[in-house]
Amino acid sequence: MDDTDLTQLPVERLVEMVKDKRKAEASLRQRLRDAEGRADKAEASVLAFQREAFEQQATDAGVASTALADLSSHIELGNLLGDDGTLDGAKAGEALKALRAERPHLFSSGAHVTTGTSARFDGAGDSDQPATWADVLQP
Secondary structure: OOOHHHHHHHHHHHHHHHHHHHHHHHHHHHHHHHHHHHHHHHHHHHHHHHHHHHHHHHHHHHHHHHHHHHHHOOOOOHHHEOOOOEOOOHHHHHHHHHHHHHHHEOOOOOOOOOOOOEEOOOOEEEOOOOOHHHHHHHH
């Protein structure tokens, strides 16, 4: 007897066929979930590499380290990618140039904080000693 004519099959065989079909479908659904999970991980890794490359270029362009986290709210990373999915340096450079013109406060001014000696707050001018909390809190 052939399994293609379902009307002629006994109920037990039909139940067995349905169970086998459901088991195969469940297996495929699990494989699909696993594949989607691997794809999500790969996508997150690629995005992290792209973001790291852009942040490095932004740092080289003078973006303040404290402003790196805010870059994504001003520049869409997806717009800076080439056809191959890697960061297009020219597009990123143009975006950073435009951002510098629009929001210069996000960029380092070039002034560096120095340590060591500092001015006293008592009006005495420069001193060889670093300022202490006592200097700051003096009346």
